[in-house]
Amino acid sequence: MKPFQNPIIYNSEKGNTADPYVIRHEGYYYHCYANRQGVYITKSQTLWGIGSGETVQVYDSEAEGALPDWYAPELHRVDGKWYIYASPDYGNNSHVMTALMREGDSPLGAYKNLGMIEGLENQWTIDGTLLYYQNERYFVWTRCQEMYIARMSSPCSITGKVTVLTKPEYPFETRAGLVNEGPAVLYRGNKIHVVYSANDSQKDAYCLGLLTFEVGNDILDIRNWRKRQSAVFEKTDAVFGPGHCSFTTVSENGEEMDYIVYHANLASGTGWGGRSVFAQPFSWDKNDAPVFGKPEL
Secondary structure, rough: OOOOOOOOOOOOOOOOOOOOOEEEEEEEEEEEEOOOOOEEEEEEOOHHHOOOOOOOOOOOOOOOOOOOOEEEEEEEEEOOEEEEEEEEEEEOOEEEEEEEEEOOOEEEEEEEEEEEEEEOOOOOOEEEEEEEEEEEEEEEEEEOOOOEHHHHHEEEEEEEEEEEEEEEOHHHHHHOOOOOEEEEEEEEEOOEEEEEEEEOOOOOOEEEEEEEEOOOOOOOOHHHHOOOOOOEEEOOOOOOOEEEEEEEEEEEOOOEEEEEOOOOOOOOOOOHEEEEEEEOOOOOOOOOEOOOOOOOO
């Protein structure tokens, strides 16, 4: 019997149920999220306890001179420091990928705003995440409903060639709006996978797609990426619009199990206002591709 039931965080006015990002670090789970008041991190001993753990506001959006409305914050440990990548509103819904930074061992505490990601200044950009390949760091993000990748020259800047990684083209990702967004990275064997969200995030058809890269090739050459032509995770009769995920692990009976954390709706047609946070284990096939199954309650 599993020790929890979905959703692990029910939709609420706290604003911690959209675009969930969870990282496991030194025995604890850290859930990074945002609401109108700012950016927050919750610390929990268990994955399913991230809705009720110790919570710290790490950026105050209502402080004088602060930026409002931070989209999809992600917490990353880079070169011994903590970074949060998100896209605040610089005015008139002009969201631009921006970095917050905190020094020290603990991610809980105040973060310094380092400004826009260099190379993406004043471009409408959201959903940035990190990808590592051959001792290099890459940034993957969304702009104009398409996803891009570029090498990073520092934790706050991109450099060189910018590649369009994916844009909506197959029937499963064009059912309700032409959108590819929310990249999340998985590594397995000699494969790197980018799991992404397709369709309008307010619609029941919101779902997950899969891009796969085989190690040994040029990661900035789109010809070296393979795109699955059907969704790898989508709605059921009880769970609607599953998408914008992150990944972590859970120790179960001495074994490390892979988990997907995502938001979805319990009622059809409830859009952004109905999102709750779900979690469930997933497996791998013989080709080292993730097998997510169906959203579970």
